[in-house]
Amino acid sequence: MRKTLLAVAIAVAGATTVVPAASAAPNTLAWGPCPAGAFPTPDLQCTTMKVPLDYRDPGGRTIDIAVSRLPSKNPAKRRGVLLTNPGGPGGGGLDYPQLLKLVRMPPDVLDSYDIIGFDPRGVAHSTPVTCDLKPEQIAVGNLPYANGPADVVKQAALAKQEAEQCAEAKTGSMLPYLTTANTARDMDRIRAALGEAKVSYLGASYGTYLGAVYTTLFPERSDRFVLDSSLGPGGYDIDAMRGFARGMEDRFPDFAAFAAAHPEYGLGTTPARVTAKFHELAARLDREPVEGVDGSVFRGLTFQGLYVTDLTQLAKDWQGLDQGRAPKPPEAPVTGVENLLASRFAVICGDSAWPRSIASYQVDVAVDRIRYPLLGAASANISACAYWAPPAEPRVRITGHGPANVLMVQNQRDPGTPLSGARKLRAAFGERARMITIDQGGHGAYLFTPSKCGNALVTEYLVSGKRPDDTFCAAGS
Structure with a gap:
């Protein structure tokens, strides 16, 4: 359905727990x-490995992790492996190495590397x-726009039902263990199974x-780490969710200027118009939806459209x-979207504690509607996380302890991960990190945008x- 667009659109750290070190033997993966899938992967090799569901009980129940490899074809230049993750949470990464090759990595x-992808737990x-x-x-959709306090109450009932369904589903027992920290531990199992002392990462x-x-949990096993379009040091918490509205305000002027410069779309002759x-349009569609x-x-369609460099399609959709x-939505099987949303809930709600008071969300909605009028009353709305079980372990605290091996790259006007959050992560890393800031808009800086300087x-x-x-790349450079 058309509203699936919003679910996809807004899709796309405490004390550290000591866990047993990865113990898999070298080169244990059979490729x-x-x-089979919709995305062609002619160059990839794949395998499946077992990891503990609960790393506090390493001899207990195991789950599958699907792993892919795009091997280096130049043994003389190969220096190791480059683990990758395209984002999410809730998105698969098995075909990401192939995509990176297609966008001309x-x-x-x-x-230099075997490029490694994987579907997170x-x-x-x-x-x-x-x-x-x-x-x-x-x-x-995910967090619909609340026009007033009553809409928050209405969304709360839906959110509570979603949380209850997640807990009662056949995979409900897995939910406490689908955290970012456990996915990082899975990555270290992948490293060990590959027979590598260290891994690089994109x-x-x-x-x-x-x-x-x-790189916080396993600093000694981290080689060269590139973080493209960064969340803040708290990860996908309530601040990051509300940050979507800040990001849309940062990026929207680019679209307003584009549309005003193209009167053929009939959207206004000035950015203000x-x-x-x-x-x-938002008010009209609230009264009379189109298909x-x-x-x-x-609002979600617009937010998603601001992710890309070329704003032509968004203007056509408007x-x-x-x-x-109505624009044609991307083809996506309901089962795939359902898993995306379920796994997304598990990670976001399981990584950190969320407010449980409906009244607190009503206040946030009222504040953000004024502060960020384009999307604020949606991104501040209540979600299933308000009804989730408390996190199973403290959030990992990102600090400056570890090797100086992190390079961040960030667009100035990123709608999904605003520059304000990236700056906080840069500060948390201290001397461990450096950041390239690029004068351009859109979500994703390396390879997917035209900055020769940043790339x-x-x-x-x-x-x-x-x-x-720390470097600034000027527009067009």
């Missing part, structure tokens, strides 16, 4: 063909979880927090809705180990 990087081919969400629940979006947690059109697209879905035509600096670090100082 073969990858699972530089040959020097492909030669609970996702896709890695013992997937379910919340038994029905199509009509998926259609509500993570985007939520993958930045996963990488930050890994394009902004007024946004609010007009299932109401104001909440429109034009169509203004004329009574070259990241590639040089991955290949040679030369890490730049």
Whole structure:
């Protein structure tokens, strides 16, 4: 349904617990063909390995982790493995190495590493979880826009039902263990199974927090770490969720200027008029949805459209809705979206404690509607996390303890992971990190955007180990 767009759109640290070190023997993975899927993976090799569900009980129940490998074809230049994660939480990463190759990851990087992907625990081919969400629940979307306190109460009832379904589903017993810290421990099991003393890493979006947690838990096993489009040091907590609204405010002026410069879309001849059109369309669609697209879905569609560099499709979608035509949603099987949402809930709600008072969300919604009028009353709304079981362990605290091996790369106007959060992570890492800031918009900086400056600096670090100082890349450079 059309409202699935919002679920996908807003999709896409405490004391550290000591756990047993990874003990898998070197080179224990048997590689073969990858699972059949919609994304072609002709160069990839895949395998499945077992890991403990609960690392506090390493001899207990195990789950599957699906792993992929894009091998270096130049043994003379190969220096190790590069683990990857494309973000989420809730998204699979098995085909990500192939995608990186298709977007022209530089040959020097492909030669230097075996590129490793994996589906995180609970996702896709890695013992997937379910919340038994029905199509009509998926259609509500993730955190619909609240026009007032009553809408928060209405959403609270839906959120409570979602949390109860997750707990009562056949995979409910797995939920306490689907955390970022445990996924990081899975990564260390992958490292050990590959026979590597250390791993390098490339993570985007939520993958930045996963990488930050890994290099905090296992600093001595971390080689060159690149974090692209970073969450803050608290990960995907309530601050990050509310941060979506800040990110949309940062990025939206780029679209308003684009639409105003292209009068053929009929969205306004000045940025101010394009902004007024946004609010007009949202209010109109709240009253009279177009093929299932109401104001909440429109806001989510716009938020998602701001992720990319080319804003043409978003302008076309607005034009169509203004004329009574709904955009075609991306094809995605309900089962895939259901697993995405279920595993997303598990990680976000299990990583940190969320407020439980409906009144606190009503206050946040009222504040953020004024502070961030484009999306604030949606991103501050209540979710299933308000009704989740308390976290099973303290959140990992990101600090400056460890080797100086982290390179962050960040767009100035990123809607999904705003610059404000990245700066907080940079500060938490202290001398461990350096950050490249690029004067451009969109979500994702390395390879997926045209900054020659940013791309070259990241590639040089991955290949040679030369890490730049904190650097600003000007627009177009």
